[in-house]
Amino acid sequence: MNKKEYVIHQKPIPYMLVKNYFSEDDIEHMFRELKFLTPKMEFQDGTNLPTKDHKKNVQINLDKLYENRDTSNILNVMNKIYNDGELISNLEIASWFYEVWGYTNNDNTFVAYYENTDYYKTHRDIAVISMMYWLWEEPKSFTGGNLHLTDYDIEIPIERNQLMIMPSSTRHAVDPVKMIKQTDKLSGMGRYCIVRFLKLK
Numbered sequence: 001m002n003k004k005e006y007v008i009h010q011k012p013i014p015y016m017l018v019k020n021y022f023s024e025d026d027i028e029h030m031f032r033e034l035k036f037l038t039p040k041m042e043f044q045d046g047t048n049l050p051t052k053d054h055k056k057n058v059q060i061n062l063d064k065l066y067e068n069r070d071t072s073n074i075l076n077v078m079n080k081i082y083n084d085g086e087l088i089s090n091l092e093i094a095s096w097f098y099e100v101w102g103y104t105n106n107d108n109t110f111v112a113y114y115e116n117t118d119y120y121k122t123h124r125d126i127a128v129i130s131m132m133y134w135l136w137e138e139p140k141s142f143t144g145g146n147l148h149l150t151d152y153d154i155e156i157p158i159e160r161n162q163l164m165i166m167p168s169s170t171r172h173a174v175d176p177v178k179m180i181k182q183t184d185k186l187s188g189m190g191r192y193c194i195v196r197f198l199k200l201k
């Protein structure tokens, strides 16, 4: 198994990547749920977006779906982040900003799915800290879908099983995803991003 690797960025904007973040077991548990969720995913208008075509993707909000959060493999796996002392101390190396982690008292988790020509133009997340975790079925069946921090001209190549943490107000965009072969809608072969927002109530 590949080893976890922390990549800390301090300037011009403090963000962190963690490569190979979850175990193969955790990934398998999440995929079982993703297979069930994908046919139920729908386009949803974003908050404060200028136009209807600012994004093209589908998503499902896990907090709305489950009354009991323990039911969800994805939520259980994502919760492991909260007990990851190494991750939190590395974030504090990135910036004092991440001390706010300890003061956030609410979270929201959803899965976004991109295939065919899906994209998301420049926007800010309405939260304090944003975590993005990328996953896809192998062999990888698409190109594109990289993340851009648009105010800083930074491109973040997405990797499977990579976690990214950044201040939610950092403007960012997702490149169009192109499927290598034609696939049915909601095929499950596209780009999954499990997103968790840390918030203040």
Ligand SMILES: [Fe+2]
Binding pocket: 123, 124, 125, 172
């Ligand atoms: Fe976003």
